[in-house]
Amino acid sequence: MTGEDFVAELLVMVNDFCRTLETQPPAYSYIPLTSDEERIRVMKSRLYNEVRAAELFGTWLKTTPELEVKAIMAESAHEEMEHAELLSRRITDLGFEPFDYQPLPAQTAMFNAIEGLTDTCQRMAGFSLAGEAVATYLTQKSLQASTVPDWIKQPYRKITQDEEGHGSIPQKILQRYAITGERQEAARRAVAMRLVLFREYLNSLDRWAMGKDRW
Ligand SMILES: [Fe+2]
Ligand SMILES: [Fe+2]
Numbered sequence: 001m002t003g004e005d006f007v008a009e010l011l012v013m014v015n016d017f018c019r020t021l022e023t024q025p026p027a028y029s030y031i032p033l034t035s036d037e038e039r040i041r042v043m044k045s046r047l048y049n050e051v052r053a054a055e056l057f058g059t060w061l062k063t064t065p066e067l068e069v070k071a072i073m074a075e076s077a078h079e080e081m082e083h084a085e086l087l088s089r090r091i092t093d094l095g096f097e098p099f100d101y102q103p104l105p106a107q108t109a110m111f112n113a114i115e116g117l118t119d120t121c122q123r124m125a126g127f128s129l130a131g132e133a134v135a136t137y138l139t140q141k142s143l144q145a146s147t148v149p150d151w152i153k154q155p156y157r158k159i160t161q162d163e164e165g166h167g168s169i170p171q172k173i174l175q176r177y178a179i180t181g182e183r184q185e186a187a188r189r190a191v192a193m194r195l196v197l198f199r200e201y202l203n204s205l206d207r208w209a210m211g212k213d214r215w
Helices: 003-019 036-063 067-093 105-115 120-144 150-165 169-177 181-209
Strands: none
Touching: 003 120, 003 169, 003 181, 036 067, 036 105, 036 120, 036 181, 067 120, 067 150, 067 169, 105 120, 105 181, 120 150, 120 169, 120 181
């Protein structure tokens, strides 16, 4: 299978996943939330994701031999820290403490599993392509929703602009490097794993943010 066909296959997996979130948007999108307390919980959880994303990209630098991918990761690490800055400032401005958050067990599992991916194509597919596509999809939904207050939308307008600006980069990298059956199969499994774990995280966040469970 060519790199192009392979990327198209991965995008079908990701789009199918997004479609399952269409009718009942998760707490992650802020759409079903009704109080600022709930919204702050979700923002803290998503702040954690930004910091953890920066850490992941940094961790991978040394073990990524492809120089162009290494450069992208270094830049991404910086950008994720900027997103973290935007969210933490917003939380502080509202009088809350941004860093007293304990990651949900499914969230820890998701990041630890991703951190364990060793191949550049797995990392790009499982983290950048699959994860950021779902995150951007849900963020755009929240920007369009009338139930989401403007103080939430403000930082996400900038965040989503960044993500859209380089949304096609993981696709280009995969088209170039995921050209053997072995690399494709590893990357395909990484996407599948990511989506399973993302689902678990979204479900836990629904329960916890809306006060139905401890996590
Ligand atoms: Fe980000
Ligand atoms: Fe990102």
